[in-house]
Amino acid sequence: MNPGSVPPATSRLSPLPPEPYDRGATIDILLDSAKDLKAREKELKAKEAELNKREQELKRKEDAIAQAGIVIEEKNWPPFFPIIHHDIANEIPIHLQRTQYVAFTTFLASLHVFLR
Template identity: 75%
Template sequence: MAYNDNPFAEEANVNPFANGSSARGSTVDIPLDSAKDLKKKEKELQAKEADLKRREQDVRRREEALAGAGVVIEHRNWPPFLPIIHHDIANEIPIHLQKMQYVAFTTLLGLAGCMVWNVMATTCVWIKGGDVGAWFFSLVYFLGIPSAYFLWYRPLYRAMRTDSLLNFGWFFFCYAILFFIGAGLFALESVISIWVIQQVFSYFRGSGKAAEMKKEAARSTINAAM
Protein backbone atom coordinates (compact mmCIF):
# COMPACT_ATOMS: atom_id res chain seq x y z
CA MET A 1 0.00 0.00 0.00
CA ALA A 2 1.48 3.30 -1.10
CA TYR A 3 1.58 6.29 1.20
CA ASN A 4 1.73 9.95 0.25
CA ASP A 5 4.81 11.99 1.01
CA ASN A 6 5.02 13.37 4.52
CA PRO A 7 3.32 16.78 4.42
CA PHE A 8 5.39 17.86 7.42
CA ALA A 9 8.65 17.13 5.77
CA GLU A 10 11.01 20.09 5.65
CA GLU A 11 10.92 21.85 2.38
CA ALA A 12 14.02 22.88 0.66
CA ASN A 13 15.16 26.33 1.66
CA VAL A 14 14.21 28.76 -0.99
CA ASN A 15 16.56 31.71 -1.26
CA PRO A 16 14.63 34.76 -2.41
CA PHE A 17 17.88 36.27 -3.57
CA ALA A 18 18.90 33.24 -5.54
CA ASN A 19 18.90 35.29 -8.71
CA GLY A 20 21.92 37.13 -7.41
CA SER A 21 20.20 40.48 -6.72
CA SER A 22 20.03 42.09 -3.27
CA ALA A 23 17.40 44.67 -2.21
CA ARG A 24 19.67 45.88 0.57
CA GLY A 25 22.22 47.18 -1.81
CA SER A 26 19.75 48.76 -4.26
CA THR A 27 19.90 52.54 -4.89
CA VAL A 28 17.32 55.11 -5.99
CA ASP A 29 18.35 57.53 -8.64
CA ILE A 30 17.27 61.16 -8.01
CA PRO A 31 17.37 63.43 -11.03
CA LEU A 32 19.97 66.15 -10.71
CA ASP A 33 17.50 68.79 -11.91
CA SER A 34 15.12 68.08 -8.99
CA ALA A 35 17.94 68.34 -6.47
CA LYS A 36 19.02 71.66 -7.95
CA ASP A 37 15.44 72.99 -7.78
CA LEU A 38 15.16 72.02 -4.11
CA LYS A 39 18.41 73.78 -3.28
CA LYS A 40 17.29 76.84 -5.24
CA LYS A 41 13.96 77.03 -3.38
CA GLU A 42 15.73 76.56 -0.08
CA LYS A 43 18.05 79.46 -0.86
CA GLU A 44 15.07 81.64 -1.86
CA LEU A 45 13.28 80.88 1.42
CA GLN A 46 16.41 81.67 3.39
CA ALA A 47 16.79 84.96 1.52
CA LYS A 48 13.16 85.93 2.23
CA GLU A 49 13.55 85.05 5.89
CA ALA A 50 16.70 87.15 6.13
CA ASP A 51 14.92 90.06 4.42
CA LEU A 52 12.01 89.87 6.89
CA LYS A 53 14.39 89.86 9.83
CA ARG A 54 16.21 92.86 8.39
CA ARG A 55 12.94 94.77 8.00
CA GLU A 56 11.87 93.92 11.54
CA GLN A 57 15.19 95.20 12.84
CA ASP A 58 14.81 98.42 10.83
CA VAL A 59 11.31 99.01 12.23
CA ARG A 60 12.54 98.30 15.76
CA ARG A 61 15.43 100.73 15.38
CA ARG A 62 13.09 103.45 14.09
CA GLU A 63 10.69 102.93 16.98
CA GLU A 64 13.55 103.10 19.46
CA ALA A 65 14.86 106.26 17.82
CA LEU A 66 11.43 107.92 17.94
CA ALA A 67 10.95 106.88 21.54
CA GLY A 68 14.36 108.31 22.41
CA ALA A 69 13.39 111.59 20.76
CA GLY A 70 10.23 111.79 22.86
CA VAL A 71 7.86 110.88 20.02
CA VAL A 72 5.01 108.62 21.13
CA ILE A 73 4.14 105.87 18.68
CA GLU A 74 0.37 105.55 18.49
CA HIS A 75 -0.90 102.11 17.57
CA ARG A 76 -4.56 101.79 16.62
CA ASN A 77 -6.43 99.98 19.37
CA TRP A 78 -9.98 101.40 19.53
CA PRO A 79 -12.65 100.23 19.07
CA PRO A 80 -11.41 96.73 19.89
CA PHE A 81 -13.47 95.01 17.18
CA LEU A 82 -12.25 97.40 14.44
CA PRO A 83 -9.29 99.53 15.57
CA ILE A 84 -9.23 102.84 13.73
CA ILE A 85 -7.77 105.23 16.32
CA HIS A 86 -5.31 105.16 19.20
CA HIS A 87 -7.02 105.61 22.57
CA ASP A 88 -5.71 104.53 25.98
CA ILE A 89 -6.73 106.98 28.69
CA ALA A 90 -6.07 104.59 31.57
CA ASN A 91 -2.39 104.10 30.69
CA GLU A 92 -1.41 107.39 29.03
CA ILE A 93 -3.34 110.18 30.74
CA PRO A 94 -2.35 111.27 34.28
CA ILE A 95 -4.74 110.00 36.92
CA HIS A 96 -5.92 113.46 38.00
CA LEU A 97 -6.86 114.29 34.39
CA GLN A 98 -8.51 111.02 33.40
CA LYS A 99 -12.03 111.99 34.50
CA MET A 100 -11.87 115.16 32.41
CA GLN A 101 -10.64 113.20 29.41
CA TYR A 102 -13.36 110.58 29.79
CA VAL A 103 -16.02 113.31 29.85
CA ALA A 104 -14.55 114.87 26.71
CA PHE A 105 -14.58 111.47 25.05
CA THR A 106 -18.21 111.05 26.07
CA THR A 107 -19.10 114.30 24.31
CA LEU A 108 -17.39 113.00 21.17
CA LEU A 109 -19.39 109.77 21.35
CA GLY A 110 -22.55 111.80 21.96
CA LEU A 111 -21.87 113.81 18.83
CA ALA A 112 -21.34 110.60 16.88
CA GLY A 113 -24.60 109.18 18.21
CA CYS A 114 -26.53 112.31 17.21
CA MET A 115 -25.09 112.26 13.70
CA VAL A 116 -25.89 108.57 13.25
CA TRP A 117 -29.44 109.11 14.50
CA ASN A 118 -29.82 112.05 12.11
CA VAL A 119 -28.80 109.88 9.15
CA MET A 120 -31.21 107.13 10.20
CA ALA A 121 -34.11 109.57 10.64
CA THR A 122 -33.58 111.35 7.31
CA THR A 123 -33.20 107.99 5.59
CA CYS A 124 -36.60 106.89 6.90
CA VAL A 125 -38.15 110.18 5.77
CA TRP A 126 -36.59 109.79 2.33
CA ILE A 127 -37.93 106.23 2.00
CA LYS A 128 -41.41 107.50 2.89
CA GLY A 129 -41.23 110.00 0.03
CA GLY A 130 -39.49 112.90 1.74
CA ASP A 131 -36.94 115.28 0.32
CA VAL A 132 -33.63 113.69 -0.62
CA GLY A 133 -31.87 116.96 0.18
CA ALA A 134 -32.31 116.43 3.92
CA TRP A 135 -30.75 112.99 3.62
CA PHE A 136 -27.83 114.39 1.65
CA PHE A 137 -27.15 117.10 4.23
CA SER A 138 -27.32 114.50 7.01
CA LEU A 139 -24.42 112.73 5.30
CA VAL A 140 -22.54 116.02 5.16
CA TYR A 141 -23.15 116.55 8.88
CA PHE A 142 -21.95 112.99 9.47
CA LEU A 143 -18.49 114.14 8.41
CA GLY A 144 -18.48 116.16 11.61
CA ILE A 145 -17.53 113.01 13.52
CA PRO A 146 -14.02 112.57 12.05
CA SER A 147 -13.64 116.34 11.89
CA ALA A 148 -14.34 116.66 15.61
CA TYR A 149 -11.85 113.91 16.39
CA PHE A 150 -9.00 115.42 14.40
CA LEU A 151 -9.74 119.09 15.12
CA TRP A 152 -10.27 119.09 18.88
CA TYR A 153 -10.37 115.68 20.56
CA ARG A 154 -6.98 114.36 19.46
CA PRO A 155 -5.25 117.68 20.25
CA LEU A 156 -6.86 117.58 23.70
CA TYR A 157 -5.77 113.96 24.20
CA ARG A 158 -2.18 114.78 23.27
CA ALA A 159 -2.23 117.93 25.38
CA MET A 160 -3.33 115.95 28.43
CA ARG A 161 -0.74 113.28 27.75
CA THR A 162 2.29 115.49 27.09
CA ASP A 163 1.20 118.84 28.59
CA SER A 164 1.79 120.42 25.19
CA LEU A 165 1.05 124.14 24.96
CA LEU A 166 0.57 123.93 21.19
CA ASN A 167 -2.04 121.19 21.48
CA PHE A 168 -3.87 123.10 24.21
CA GLY A 169 -3.97 126.16 21.97
CA TRP A 170 -5.30 124.19 19.02
CA PHE A 171 -7.96 122.59 21.23
CA PHE A 172 -9.19 125.95 22.53
CA PHE A 173 -9.33 127.37 19.02
CA CYS A 174 -11.29 124.48 17.51
CA TYR A 175 -13.46 123.57 20.49
CA ALA A 176 -14.09 126.78 22.41
CA ILE A 177 -14.38 129.09 19.42
CA LEU A 178 -15.79 127.00 16.59
CA PHE A 179 -17.97 124.89 18.86
CA PHE A 180 -19.54 127.87 20.59
CA ILE A 181 -20.05 129.63 17.27
CA GLY A 182 -21.98 126.57 16.11
CA ALA A 183 -23.86 126.41 19.40
CA GLY A 184 -24.72 130.09 19.09
CA LEU A 185 -26.08 129.59 15.59
CA PHE A 186 -28.18 126.65 16.77
CA ALA A 187 -29.43 128.75 19.69
CA LEU A 188 -30.39 131.54 17.29
CA GLU A 189 -32.21 129.01 15.15
CA SER A 190 -34.04 127.74 18.23
CA VAL A 191 -35.10 131.26 19.25
CA ILE A 192 -36.40 132.01 15.76
CA SER A 193 -38.25 128.68 15.68
CA ILE A 194 -39.89 129.41 19.04
CA TRP A 195 -40.96 132.85 17.79
CA VAL A 196 -42.50 131.31 14.67
CA ILE A 197 -44.42 128.79 16.77
CA GLN A 198 -45.74 131.54 19.05
CA GLN A 199 -46.83 133.71 16.14
CA VAL A 200 -48.60 130.86 14.38
CA PHE A 201 -50.34 129.81 17.59
CA SER A 202 -51.47 133.39 18.29
CA TYR A 203 -52.92 133.66 14.81
CA PHE A 204 -54.54 130.27 15.20
CA ARG A 205 -56.30 131.30 18.42
CA GLY A 206 -57.22 134.79 17.21
CA SER A 207 -58.80 133.56 14.00
CA GLY A 208 -61.22 131.29 15.83
CA LYS A 209 -59.60 128.15 14.50
CA ALA A 210 -59.06 126.83 18.03
CA ALA A 211 -62.76 127.06 18.92
CA GLU A 212 -63.70 125.54 15.60
CA MET A 213 -61.29 122.67 16.21
CA LYS A 214 -62.84 122.05 19.64
CA LYS A 215 -66.32 121.93 18.13
CA GLU A 216 -65.14 119.58 15.41
CA ALA A 217 -63.52 117.31 17.98
CA ALA A 218 -66.70 117.25 20.10
CA ARG A 219 -68.83 116.51 17.03
CA SER A 220 -66.52 113.65 16.05
CA THR A 221 -66.70 112.22 19.56
CA ILE A 222 -70.52 112.29 19.56
CA ASN A 223 -70.71 110.67 16.14
CA ALA A 224 -68.32 107.96 17.23
CA ALA A 225 -70.40 107.30 20.37
CA MET A 226 -73.65 107.07 18.39
Protein backbone atom coordinates (compact mmCIF):
# COMPACT_ATOMS: atom_id res chain seq x y z
CA MET A 1 0.00 0.00 0.00
CA ASN A 2 1.19 3.50 -0.84
CA PRO A 3 1.58 5.61 2.36
CA GLY A 4 0.29 8.73 0.56
CA SER A 5 -2.96 7.15 -0.57
CA VAL A 6 -6.20 7.43 1.32
CA PRO A 7 -7.59 4.17 2.64
CA PRO A 8 -11.07 3.26 1.41
CA ALA A 9 -13.90 4.56 3.57
CA THR A 10 -15.59 1.97 5.68
CA SER A 11 -18.83 2.45 7.52
CA ARG A 12 -19.15 1.25 11.08
CA LEU A 13 -22.87 1.98 11.16
CA SER A 14 -25.29 -0.72 10.27
CA PRO A 15 -27.94 0.17 7.71
CA LEU A 16 -31.39 1.05 8.96
CA PRO A 17 -34.00 -1.67 8.72
CA PRO A 18 -36.55 -1.13 5.96
CA GLU A 19 -39.70 0.67 7.00
CA PRO A 20 -42.83 -1.42 7.07
CA TYR A 21 -44.99 -0.51 4.12
CA ASP A 22 -48.46 -1.86 3.73
CA ARG A 23 -49.45 -1.71 0.07
CA GLY A 24 -53.05 -2.33 0.99
CA ALA A 25 -53.31 0.67 3.34
CA THR A 26 -55.57 3.49 2.25
CA ILE A 27 -54.97 7.17 2.77
CA ASP A 28 -57.92 9.42 3.36
CA ILE A 29 -57.66 12.73 1.49
CA LEU A 30 -60.25 15.23 2.52
CA LEU A 31 -61.83 16.91 -0.47
CA ASP A 32 -63.88 20.05 -0.27
CA SER A 33 -67.50 19.18 -0.27
CA ALA A 34 -69.92 20.83 -2.68
CA LYS A 35 -71.26 22.88 0.24
CA ASP A 36 -67.77 24.22 1.03
CA LEU A 37 -67.18 25.03 -2.63
CA LYS A 38 -70.47 26.92 -2.87
CA ALA A 39 -69.64 28.92 0.26
CA ARG A 40 -66.16 29.73 -1.07
CA GLU A 41 -67.60 30.76 -4.44
CA LYS A 42 -70.14 33.01 -2.73
CA GLU A 43 -67.38 34.60 -0.65
CA LEU A 44 -65.22 35.23 -3.73
CA LYS A 45 -68.15 36.77 -5.62
CA ALA A 46 -68.82 39.11 -2.67
CA LYS A 47 -65.16 40.18 -2.66
CA GLU A 48 -65.26 40.74 -6.41
CA ALA A 49 -68.40 42.88 -6.09
CA GLU A 50 -66.76 44.94 -3.32
CA LEU A 51 -63.62 45.49 -5.43
CA ASN A 52 -65.73 46.53 -8.43
CA LYS A 53 -67.65 48.97 -6.24
CA ARG A 54 -64.41 50.48 -4.88
CA GLU A 55 -62.95 50.72 -8.38
CA GLN A 56 -66.06 52.58 -9.63
CA GLU A 57 -65.93 54.94 -6.65
CA LEU A 58 -62.26 55.69 -7.29
CA LYS A 59 -62.95 56.27 -10.99
CA ARG A 60 -65.82 58.63 -10.08
CA LYS A 61 -63.54 60.63 -7.76
CA GLU A 62 -60.78 60.83 -10.36
CA ASP A 63 -63.26 62.06 -12.98
CA ALA A 64 -64.66 64.69 -10.58
CA ILE A 65 -61.14 65.92 -9.79
CA ALA A 66 -60.27 66.09 -13.50
CA GLN A 67 -63.47 68.03 -14.30
CA ALA A 68 -62.76 70.50 -11.48
CA GLY A 69 -59.37 71.23 -13.02
CA ILE A 70 -57.39 70.16 -9.98
CA VAL A 71 -53.86 69.05 -10.82
CA ILE A 72 -52.68 66.17 -8.69
CA GLU A 73 -48.95 66.23 -8.12
CA GLU A 74 -47.03 62.97 -8.02
CA LYS A 75 -45.75 62.44 -4.48
CA ASN A 76 -42.98 59.97 -5.33
CA TRP A 77 -40.68 61.92 -7.56
CA PRO A 78 -37.89 61.60 -8.33
CA PRO A 79 -37.78 57.94 -7.37
CA PHE A 80 -33.98 57.95 -7.13
CA PHE A 81 -33.76 60.89 -4.67
CA PRO A 82 -37.11 61.79 -3.09
CA ILE A 83 -35.72 64.05 -0.33
CA ILE A 84 -35.18 66.91 -2.80
CA HIS A 85 -38.91 67.47 -3.33
CA HIS A 86 -40.30 69.27 -0.33
CA ASP A 87 -43.35 71.52 -0.58
CA ILE A 88 -43.25 73.45 2.68
CA ALA A 89 -46.18 75.75 1.82
CA ASN A 90 -48.61 72.90 1.17
CA GLU A 91 -47.34 70.07 3.37
CA ILE A 92 -46.30 71.77 6.61
CA PRO A 93 -48.70 73.52 9.05
CA ILE A 94 -48.35 77.32 9.03
CA HIS A 95 -46.97 77.60 12.56
CA LEU A 96 -44.10 75.20 11.71
CA GLN A 97 -43.24 76.48 8.23
CA ARG A 98 -40.46 78.87 9.29
CA THR A 99 -38.75 76.21 11.42
CA GLN A 100 -39.07 73.68 8.63
CA TYR A 101 -37.75 76.14 6.06
CA VAL A 102 -34.66 76.87 8.15
CA ALA A 103 -34.08 73.17 8.82
CA PHE A 104 -34.49 72.23 5.17
CA THR A 105 -32.24 74.96 3.81
CA THR A 106 -29.61 74.08 6.43
CA PHE A 107 -29.82 70.47 5.31
CA LEU A 108 -29.42 71.41 1.64
CA ALA A 109 -26.48 73.67 2.46
CA SER A 110 -24.74 70.95 4.47
CA LEU A 111 -25.46 68.44 1.72
CA HIS A 112 -23.90 70.82 -0.82
CA VAL A 113 -20.78 71.22 1.37
CA PHE A 114 -20.36 67.46 1.86
CA LEU A 115 -20.89 66.58 -1.78
CA ARG A 116 -18.35 69.11 -3.07
